[in-house]
Amino acid sequence: xxxxxxxxxxxxxxxxxxxxxxxxxxxxxxxxxxxxxxxxxxxxxxxxxxxxxxxxxxxxxxxxxxxxxxxxxxxxxxxxxxxxxxxxxxxxxxxxxxxxxxxxxxxxxxxxxxxxxxxxxxxxxxxxxxxxxxxxxxxxxxxxxxxxxxxxxxxxxxxxxxxxxxxxxxxxxxxxxxxxxxxxxxxxxxxxxxxxxxxxxxxxxxxxxxxxxxxxxxxxxxxxxxxxxxxxxxxxxxxxxxxxxxxxxxxxxxxxxxxxxxxxxxxxxxxxxxxxxxxxxxxxxxxxxxxxxxxxxxxxxxxxxxxxxxxxxxxxxxxxxxxxxxxxxxxxxxxxxxxxxxxxxxxxxxxxxxxxxxxxxxxxxxxxxxxxxxxxxxxxxxxxxxxxxxxxxxxxxxxxxxxxxxxxxxxxxxxxxxxxxxxxxxxxxxxxxxxxxxxxxxxxxxxxxxxxxxxxxxxxxxxxxxxxxxxxxxxxxxxxxxxxxxxxxxxxxxxxxxxxxxxxxxxxxxxxxxxxxxxxxxxxxxxxxxxxxxxxxxxxxxxxxxxxxxxxxxxxxxxxxxxxxxxxx
Amino acid sequence: xxxxxxxxxxxxxxxxxxxxxxxxxxxxxxxxxxxxxxxxxxxxxxxxxxxxxxxxxxxxxxxxxxxxxxxxxxxxxxxxxxxxxxxxxxxxxxxxxxxxxxxxxxxxxxxxxxxxxxxxxxxxxxxxxxxxxxxxxxxxxxxxxxxxxxxxxxxxxxxxxxxxxxxxxxxxxxxxxxxxxxxxxxxxxx
Numbered sequence: 001x002x003x004x005x006x007x008x009x010x011x012x013x014x015x016x017x018x019x020x021x022x023x024x025x026x027x028x029x030x031x032x033x034x035x036x037x038x039x040x041x042x043x044x045x046x047x048x049x050x051x052x053x054x055x056x057x058x059x060x061x062x063x064x065x066x067x068x069x070x071x072x073x074x075x076x077x078x079x080x081x082x083x084x085x086x087x088x089x090x091x092x093x094x095x096x097x098x099x100x101x102x103x104x105x106x107x108x109x110x111x112x113x114x115x116x117x118x119x120x121x122x123x124x125x126x127x128x129x130x131x132x133x134x135x136x137x138x139x140x141x142x143x144x145x146x147x148x149x150x151x152x153x154x155x156x157x158x159x160x161x162x163x164x165x166x167x168x169x170x171x172x173x174x175x176x177x178x179x180x181x182x183x184x185x186x187x188x189x190x191x192x193x194x195x196x197x198x199x200x201x202x203x204x205x206x207x208x209x210x211x212x213x214x215x216x217x218x219x220x221x222x223x224x225x226x227x228x229x230x231x232x233x234x235x236x237x238x239x240x241x242x243x244x245x246x247x248x249x250x251x252x253x254x255x256x257x258x259x260x261x262x263x264x265x266x267x268x269x270x271x272x273x274x275x276x277x278x279x280x281x282x283x284x285x286x287x288x289x290x291x292x293x294x295x296x297x298x299x300x301x302x303x304x305x306x307x308x309x310x311x312x313x314x315x316x317x318x319x320x321x322x323x324x325x326x327x328x329x330x331x332x333x334x335x336x337x338x339x340x341x342x343x344x345x346x347x348x349x350x351x352x353x354x355x356x357x358x359x360x361x362x363x364x365x366x367x368x369x370x371x372x373x374x375x376x377x378x379x380x381x382x383x384x385x386x387x388x389x390x391x392x393x394x395x396x397x398x399x400x401x402x403x404x405x406x407x408x409x410x411x412x413x414x415x416x417x418x419x420x421x422x423x424x425x426x427x428x429x430x431x432x433x434x435x436x437x438x439x440x441x442x443x444x445x446x447x448x449x450x451x452x453x454x455x456x457x458x459x460x461x462x463x464x465x466x467x468x469x470x471x472x473x474x475x476x477x478x479x480x481x482x483x484x485x486x487x488x489x490x491x492x493x494x495x496x497x498x499x500x501x502x503x504x505x506x507x508x509x510x511x512x513x514x515x516x517x518x519x520x521x522x523x524x525x526x527x528x529x530x531x532x533x534x535x536x537x538x539x540x541x542x543x544x545x546x547x548x549x550x551x552x553x554x555x556x557x558x559x560x561x562x563x564x565x566x567x568x569x
Numbered sequence: 570x571x572x573x574x575x576x577x578x579x580x581x582x583x584x585x586x587x588x589x590x591x592x593x594x595x596x597x598x599x600x601x602x603x604x605x606x607x608x609x610x611x612x613x614x615x616x617x618x619x620x621x622x623x624x625x626x627x628x629x630x631x632x633x634x635x636x637x638x639x640x641x642x643x644x645x646x647x648x649x650x651x652x653x654x655x656x657x658x659x660x661x662x663x664x665x666x667x668x669x670x671x672x673x674x675x676x677x678x679x680x681x682x683x684x685x686x687x688x689x690x691x692x693x694x695x696x697x698x699x700x701x702x703x704x705x706x707x708x709x710x711x712x713x714x715x716x717x718x719x720x721x722x723x724x725x726x727x728x729x730x731x732x733x734x735x736x737x738x739x740x741x742x743x744x745x746x747x748x749x750x751x752x753x754x755x756x757x758x759x
Contacts, residue, residue, distance in 0.1 A: 060649070071656035077646045128650055132643075146646060154654035200635050208638065227661050562679035 043559055045118045048133050049084050053192040053200065058148055059185030061169060062177075063213030064162060066223040067258075069274050073162055073176070073268075077150040079131025081122040081456050085113050087141030090353070098122065101130050101226040123167065125149065150176075153175070156267040159258050160281035161219070161436055163382060164268035171281045175436060176218060176268075177382030183442060185214035218439035220256035222279035228552050237263050240510075241533035246282050246415045247549065248526045249382030252423040252515060254451035257379075258523065260416075284377075284384040286352055287412035291328075291495025291538070292347045293498065293513050294408030296422055299344060300366035300466050302355040304401065304429075304458040312467050320350045320357075323399025327353045327407075341469045343556055345476035349407040356406035364402060370457045379434045381556045388412040389397040405557060408495060419526040420512050421457075425466050425488070426521040429458040467518050474514065480544035482548050485561030489521075490514025490546065497531065507531045512542035516550060517562065523553050682736055682745055 066071040080103065087095055091113035099106035102123040112120040124147070126134075135144040150165035158408060163174025163217035171180040188211030193201045209565040237245050249259040262282040266274040280286065302308040318334030322325050327333070329349050335342070343351030356364045368374070389411050390397040392436030412422055416434060424431035433452040440447040458466075459507045474481050481490055493511040496503035515524035527542040527549070535541050553559075657663070 060645070063652070069660060071652065074652055074656065075654050076648065132646075146642070148649075151653060153653065154660055157661075200632075206631070223661065429626060493678045515607040555676075555679055564683055 007290075011216075013082045017468070022170065042118065046086055047116060049447055050087065050196060051193055053194050055190045057146065057188035057190060057211045057362065059187055059211035060148055060213040061150060061165065061171075062183040062184065062216040062441075064219060066219055066221050066226075067256075068503055070223050071153045072150050072158060072219070072221075072223065073150060073541070075144045077131075078124075078149045079126040079128070079135075079505065080124045080145045080147050081126055081131070081134060082143045082145070083120050083122055084141045085115055085117060085120060087114055087372040089140070095140070098134070101134060101311055102126065103475075114183045133353050135199045138277070145391070150268070152268045152307065153273050154223065154227075155269065156265050157223060157267045158260070159223055159268050160262050160283065161221055161226075161257075161381065164279070166271070173281060173382050175219070175381065177473060178380050178439075179437065183214040183217065186212040188212070188425060196385075206443055212332040216441040217437050218441060219436050220251075220254075220258065220438045221260070221436060222258050222556075225553065225556055226261065228261075228441070229363070229549060230261040230265070232545060232548050232552075233261050236529055236541070240529060240535060240541050241531045242541075243460075243531040243540045244282070245529045246416055246526070247421050247528070247545070248283055249549070249553065250419055250423055250434060250524050251257070252426035252524045253432070255420070255434045256438065256451070257434055257436045260436070262550050266507055269414065272374060281381060281383060283415045284379060284381050285414065287387045287414050288509050288530075289411065289495040289498060290350075290408040290413050290418050291493035291511065292349075292407055292492030293354045293418060293422075293491050293511055294411075294413075295344060295347065295406070296466070296470065296491050296513070297339060297368060297371050297373075298352045298355050298364070298406040300371075300425055300458050300462060300471065301359055301364055301463055302340070304367065304462040305359055305363050307358045308340050308355055309565045311337065312340050313337050314351065314354050316348055316350050317457060318350065320353050320403065322353055322357055322403025323401070325400035341472050344469050344473040344522075346475060347444065348491065352391060352406040354402040356402050361402050363392055365403050365405070368405070368411075370455065370456075371424065372417055372454070373411065375419065377414075377416055377434050379416055379422050380437050384416070385414055385545055387414050387417055389504075407539075408493060412418060415526055415528055419513060422456045422491075422515070422526075425463050425464075425470075426515040426524050428460040429456055429463040431457050470514075471518050478512075478539040479545050481514060481550075482553065483547055486516055486559075487518050487552060487562055488516045489518040489549065490543075493540040494536060506536070508536040510536065510538040510541035512546045514546050515549070516554075518563070522557055522559055524551055525548075525553070680745075682741060684741060 010465075049194060061075045063071060063075070064072055081098075084095075085091070087477070095106045095110040095113060098104075099109055102109065104123060109122060112122060122142075124369065131144055131146065134142065151368065152159070152162060157176075161174050163172055163176035164176075165171045165176050169184060171177050171183060188209045189207075191205065191207040193205055195201055203374045207293055229249060233245050233247050236242070238258050244263055246262045247259065248257065248261075250257050260281075260283050264278060266278040271279070299308075303310070314337075316335040316338050318327070318329060318332065330347060334350075335346060337346060338346070338348065338351060340351070342348070343355075359367075368389065369391075374391070375476055376384045376386050378384075390401055403496060420431065420434050423434075431454040433447055433454050435452075437449055438451065471487050472492045476489045478492055481488060481492075491513055493509075495508060495509045495511070495512070497507040498504075509528060509530050511526065511528040513524070513526045515521040525546055527545045529541050529545065532541045554561075559565075
């Protein structure tokens with residue numbers, strides 16, 4: 001009691017303590033403010049990254065097979081490796097382990113791991129084996145996610161038919177583009193929780209919606225025929241010094257496309273390095289003036305309307321004037337009295353113009369439209385174009401078009417339109433819708449695409465007459481298309497290439513279209529060679545290519561020569 | 570202060586006694602309470618056990634499902650990898666290379682033989698068999714046969730028809746080979 005302290009001292013102590021406590025409280029509040037407000041998003045992200053587990057499960061894209069079941073395109077798995085740097089305890093050690101596997105400099109990986117960002121991507125498109133190895137290590141802060149990647153098993157084979165698939169699992173061009181929704185499937189998702197060690201917590205929140213994988217497609221394409229056709233096309237382009245070309249092989253009775261090749265082509269597995277113009281499928285998207293091949297359509301119209309017969313004659317003076325324009329033959333000569341069969345066999349422009357003018361504009365263009373020109377064929381391939389056809393009354397049409405159109409000038413068609421039209425003649429006058437998908441497979445459920453008849457374009461008798469004329473045409477016009485032992489119905493075409501202000505003086509498009517056996521056609525082939533520099537004529541350039549293709553088709557499709565078939569039948 | 574507090578407590582106890590609480594009464598309440606507590610403990614334990622058992626089962630099943638899902642994913646990936654491997658082995662280039670290794674060459678010429686009785690359409694040899702069936706089995710007697718005998722006889726007829734057709738084919742082929750110029754068989758070498 002004798003050491004009694006002064007009265008003001010406890011008060012000072014209390015004040016001091018209060019101040020200290022207040023300071024601590026202030027620090028706490030400040031820290032809480034920082035966590036709860038300033039760094040809220042960042043910390044929430046960290047917490048979620050540590051506890052929550054979410055994954056969008058990409059569905060497997062449906063496979064694409066040829067008509068015999070051989071794989072053409074399928075999905076394989078690659079991996080994407082990401083990291084959450086704040087969760088990584090020893091970045092140096094991790095960089096040492098990952099660098100050799102990810103084929104990336106250690107320094108770059110270390111820099112990313114030390115970046116302090118919530119998430120960084122270390123590598124993408126990591127091969128399956130490496131991805132699974134890293135996944136098996138169970139590294140904290142490292143996420144290994146499988147990502148499907150499209151692979152065309154045969155490389156560039158049938159590239160224009162297939163199209164390609166980008167990194168977001170979307171298909172473009174070809175069947176990949178046309179059937180994208182069917183092939184793509186529906187994504188699934190997985191959600192759940194995990195403990196700080198990254199282990200899955202099974203009694204916590206958990207949700208799994210499995211993906212619905214895409215459906216498979218079975219094509220009408222035969223990969224052996226496709227391969228053969230692509231090889232022949234490439235050889236022809238080199239042999240004739242041409243710029244590009246297209247070959248289509250089709251079954252006239254069903255509209256099934258057995259092969260569709262264009263050169264130059266590309267490898268869908270390396271679409272990112274490919275110039276965009278190569279993605280376009282010339283068979284369905286690029287139109288050209290067909291030239292004399294179109295005389296088949298003109299002659300079909302004339303025969304079907306009854307204005308001519310195969311034996312009808314007319315006097316070919318070497319020129320004819322239609323709508324103020326003088327039309328001449330390819331050899332600029334007159335051929336005297338000729339039959340309609342001669343018109344085809346000698347490919348006389350004057351004769352074709354005679355038929356179209358005899359028919360008159362209304363009937364001629366009715367038949368042209370009926371054969372499907374000026375509109376899409378509705379083939380199941382992305383990016384199909386309608387060609388170009390001027391019609392009376394639409395403003396652009398000129399009276400002289402009636403003459404020039406009759407031999408395939410002044411109008412533009414796609415190769416697919418042309419082969420579909422002639423296939424109708426081969427199929428007794430019934431036009432079939434061209435298609436490249438035969439079946440859609442969804443597990444055990446298989447949907448078969450039935451051949452679809454579009455319309456009857458000419459009477460069966462007309463088709464039969466015209467086929468006989470086309471057989472004679474091949475025999476007389478070009479023996480280069482003839483296959484020993486087999487009759488072929490066909491027609492050559494040599495078209496000039498339009499340029500602004502007229503036609504190019506030397507460029508041509510050489511083509512040949514033919515089918516066999518004529519009485520019961522198993523295939524029809526269109527060969528189109530663009531701007532050949534060695535020879536300009538379809539009879540010299542495209543016909544021999546047709547012959548080589550047809551020879552092999554007879555073997556591949558098991559079609560014996562005519563005499564054997566007659567003896568056996 | 571302490572004296573005052575103990576006095577208040579004793580007074581409260583006295584009030585309780587006056588209210589009718591005897592020693593016996595306190596003892597019987599304790600027993601009931603104890604039983605009650607015991608029952609509650611047992612019930613809670615039972616519920617706890619049930620919960621733990623359930624939780625344990627859920628955890629085990631959850632892990633099992635998780636593992637199976639992982640396994641399914643792994644197998645799916647493996648399947649995709651194997652499909653690609655098969656596709657690559659079946660690539661036309663690989664098949665052609667293998668065929669050449671085995672000594673196959675592209676045909677220089679193709680010969681077709683007209684085979685007797687070979688149906689012209691692609692339904693053969695089914696058409697051939699159907700014809701043979703009609704020839705060999707009268708429809709009336711056929712209908713009367715038991716199902717088992719029917720199947721057996723049908724198999725037998727099919728086999729006979731095919732064997733007969735194959736024999737004709739081989740014989741025709743042998744004759745053709747013999748007639749080929751330069752043929753080893755034509756020159757008398759077996």
